[in-house]
Each structure stands twice: as C-alpha cells, then as structure tokens.
Amino acid sequence: DTGVSQNPRHKITKRGQNVTFRCDPISEHNRLYWYRQTLGQGPEFLTYFQNEAQLEKSRLLSDRFSAERPKGSFSTLEIQRTEQGDSAMYLCASSPHGDTQYFGPGTRLTVL
Amino acid sequence: EDQVTQSPEALRLQEGESSSLNCSYTVSGLRGLFWYRQDPGKGPEFLFTLYSAGEEKEKERLKATLTKKESFLHITAPKPEDSATYLCAVQAGDKLVFGAGTILRVKS
Secondary structure (H helix, E strand, O other), X not given: OOOXXXXXXEEEEOOOOXXXXXXXOOOOOOEEXXXXXXXXXXXXXXXXXXXXXXXXXXXXXXXXXXXXXXXXXXXXXXXXXXXXXXXEEEEEEEEOOOXXXXXXXXXXXXXX | OOEEEEEOOEEEEEOOOOEEEEEEEEOOOOOOEEEEEEOOOOOOEEEEEEOOOOOEEXXXXXXXXXXXXXXXXXXXXXXXXXXXXXXXXXXXXXXXXXXXXXXXXXXX
C-alpha cells in the first residue's frame, strides 16, 4: 500500500492555458474524490467517483472543469482556460467503503 | 446547510502545555466526524473517525471526543512535532465538509 499519489506536485501556468492533473488512488479503493483547498481554508468538495461512474459534482465545478476515471483506477482533472482564481491546492482522496477518505499530497496550481 | 466551525483559529502552546481544539457542526444525520492533521504544503493525514455521541478515540498524545453538537481534540503534553493545522470534517452524503482548521504551534 503506497498511498494516494498525485502528479504533478506543482504546476505553474499562464492564464488561459489548459492543465491536467492525475490521481492514482490506493489500490482496490473504488471511491475517488477531488477537493480544492485555498490558503487558510479547509478542502472543498469538487466531485466524486464510484468505480468509473461520476456520481456527484459540486456547483464549484464550472464547465471549465472536467474529471474522468475511465477504467475505475486512476483519475484526471482538467481545467480549461485557467483563470487566476483557479490557483489552489487540488487534493485527491480515495476510500474503500465510502467512510474514511485518505488524501494524496496534492497538486499546487499557480495561474499567472 | 451542513456546516463545520473550528475554534480557535490559531493556538500557541508551550511544550507540555495541554489544551483542546473545538469543532462545532450542523449536519442532517451524522454519518461520521473526522479529524485530520495537515502539514504545510502537504495533504491531510487521517487521524480519527467518530460515529456516535460519547465515542472517544486515542492516539499517542491526541484524544478525540464527540457529542451531539461538537467534537474536541485534546492534546496532552504536546511536543514541537505536534505543530500542524488540525482539520475537522463531517460526512454529508458521500462528501466531507471541512472546517477552516486550527493552526497549532508548540514551542520548546
């Protein structure tokens, strides 16, 4: 069990560019979650997968955001036409049964 | 609306000075309350899950308790390595709703 991994760990991009983040959950965890955290705040829920099905999306997830989990294993989060307000830490978590969630190290996005 | 409020926002302790962090919550049908520790620039690290009022969990110098309206994280004789942000969250449906956290600094 190597824990949840996320790549890249840091991403700096210019406003208007597209970015994609990857999350590899703990093996055999069928639930995968994406959260966003800004400085001084707790993580905020973005979206959630059970296996390959995306079951819930927050209203925070505008149409510039899309997430996939094509084979029920790793997941990607893409942000199109990035804005400075998208700068944040993007966290991925996985869970075996839908209760305790285990978080990865996060991807810090900076939009210039 | 599901909501979590943590207090204080920041806490400074001397090494060995015990204290408590508070987490007040409102949620329709509590399915679980979670405590996490977060170091700067890292993801939250799971500490405890509490499911029902009266439940207590302990790990080293930390003890978490739960009532119907709030949870406490008690820190006994803290050490500098306990310095971190402590996050409280409640399970609302399939997602976690977090508080803003308490920043703990322990000075030697």
